[in-house]
Amino acid sequence: MNCLVITADDFGLAREVNEAVEIGHSRGILSAASLMVSAAFAEDAVERASRLPNLRVGLHLALTDAAPTLSPRQIPHLVDRRGRLRSDPARFGLELAVSEAARAQMRAEIEAQFRAFRSTGLPLDHVNVHRHFHLHPIVAAMVIDIGSRFGALALRVPREPGRIAKSGAFSGRHVEDLCSRMLERRARRSGVMTPEAVFGLRWSGRVTTERLRLLLESLPCGFFEIYLHPATRDVFPGHAPGYRYVEELGALIDPANAEALRRSGRRLCGYQDTVAARPMLQ
Numbered sequence: 472m473n474c475l476v477i478t479a480d481d482f483g484l485a486r487e488v489n490e491a492v493e494i495g496h497s498r499g500i501l502s503a504a505s506l507m508v509s510a511a512f513a514e515d516a517v518e519r520a521s522r523l524p525n526l527r528v529g530l531h532l533a534l535t536d537a538a539p540t541l542s543p544r545q546i547p548h549l550v551d552r553r554g555r556l557r558s559d560p561a562r563f564g565l566e567l568a569v570s571e572a573a574r575a576q577m578r579a580e581i582e583a584q585f586r587a588f589r590s591t592g593l594p595l596d597h598v599n600v601h602r603h604f605h606l607h608p609i610v611a612a613m614v615i616d617i618g619s620r621f622g623a624l625a626l627r628v629p630r631e632p633g634r635i636a637k638s639g640a641f642s643g644r645h646v647e648d649l650c651s652r653m654l655e656r657r658a659r660r661s662g663v664m665t666p667e668a669v670f671g672l673r674w675s676g677r678v679t680t681e682r683l684r685l686l687l688e689s690l691p692c693g694f695f696e697i698y699l700h701p702a703t704r705d706v707f708p709g710h711a712p713g714y715r716y717v718e719e720l721g722a723l724i725d726p727a728n729a730e731a732l733r734r735s736g737r738r739l740c741g742y743q744d745t746v747a748a749r750p751m752l753q
Contacts, residue, residue, distance in 0.1 A: 474745055475737045476666070476696040477723070478503040480531055480599070482520075483513035484709050491701035491720045493519050496526045499724035500732055501701070503741045505531035505599050508587035509540045511708070517591045527741025529597035530588045530623075532581060532614065534604045535560055540583040548573035549580060556580075564607045578613050585621040597742040599627035599698075603672075606650040608657075615661050625664040625742035627696060628655045631672045647672075664742060671698040676714030683722040687731040694745060699723065 479492045482504040489512055495501030506516055506528055520528050536558035539546060543554035548570060549563075550556055557563045566573050588595060598618050605611045606629070615626070630651035658665050670686050671678055678699045686697055701723055702716035710716065722728060732739065 472694050472745065473692045473735075473737050474694045474740050475690070475732070475735075476503050476527075476597075476741055477501055477739065478505055478529075478597075478599075478696060478698040479701050479723075480505045480601075480698055481507055481510070481700055481709075482528070482531065483507040483510040483516035485510075485702065485707045486512050486515060487702040487704045487707045487716070488512070488700075489516045489519055490703045491716070492516070492526070493523065494703070495701050495720055495723035496523055500729055500739060501526075501699075501723050502739045503527040503529065503596060505529045505597070505698075506588065506591070506593075507531045507533050507537065507601070508584050508591070509533065509538045511538075517593065520591075520593055527596035527743060528593045529599065529625075529742065530584065530595060531599055531601055532584055532605070533601040534577070534580065534610065535563065535602055537601060539580055540587050541580050546576040546580055548576050560602065560604060560607075564604075564609075567607065567609050574609065574613075577610065578617065581613050581617050585617060585623075589621060594743065595622055597625040597627065598623045603629045603647075606647065606654060608650075608653065611654050611657055615658060615663060618663070619661065623663065625745075626658050627669055627698075628658060628665045629669055629672055630655060631670055632668050664745065666696045667693045669696045669698065671696075676700050676711055676716070676719070678719050678722055679715065680718070680722040680725045680728060683725075684728050684731050687728060687735055687737075690735070690737075 483506050492504045535556050537556050539556050543550045605614050699719045701720035705716050
């Protein structure tokens with residue numbers, strides 16, 4: 472198998488992001504997008520996706536630093552004073568470990584986001600989690616268990632190899648790598664598909680044209696995902712400071728990158744396009 476998923480995260484966050492997803496897919500090599508179901512422009516994102524039948528859309532579970540799907544009154548352990556999902560992952564993770572009430576509320580919020588995605592009518596291509604909060608083992612178990620009831624067959628595991636084509640581009644992050652390996656084993660034991668590796672972690676918000684081309688030219692044969700954060704402007708409500716959104720969109724529509732993909736012989740796809748080959752990936 473020689474398949475590549477190229478994904479845009481934060482679909483629905485802002486109109487600028489939604490525009491970039493449409494441009495990146497229609498004029499470039501973007502094959503998938505991950506929808507934030509409770510973001511301000513989620514409805515606009517769904518409308519655009521309905522016009523793009525070949526764009527694979529998954530659920531970008533937002534469990535930290537985002538608007539919740541449930542009312543803040545229903546999930547007081549999960550939100551801050553503004554009613555947004557908390558942005559203190561270390562303390563939040565510890566509270567999940569010790570508080571039964573926090574765990575129950577987390578399960579309810581995860582299920583609510585899956586239900587909201589189902590209500591869009593879009594086929595569920597994959598699941599991933601904002602800021603990779605599913606590296607927390609309690610959250611991982613909930614995502615996989617609840618996802619199974621909503622037909623989630625594929626999950627992003629944020630595991631990025633330390634070196635690509637001897638470039639030395641990536642350095643090891645041992646704690647994250649260990650958690651990712653544990654998550655991958657848990658997912659595959661549950662029959663959930665994961666890619667062999669995912670790229671975009673260490674260059675998050677900075678996947679430039681040259682960096683994307685390096686990946687397209689250097690990845691070995693196999694099933695991989697590259698994810699980006701494209702937008703038509705660098706500054707918009709909800710943007711991450713320092714992210715080079717416009718450059719990432721440029722990388723997706725650069726003709727040289729399309730040619731590099733063609734030369735690689737890879738099939739550009741979504742996760743659901745590889746479901747028939749699942750036994751090969753286990």
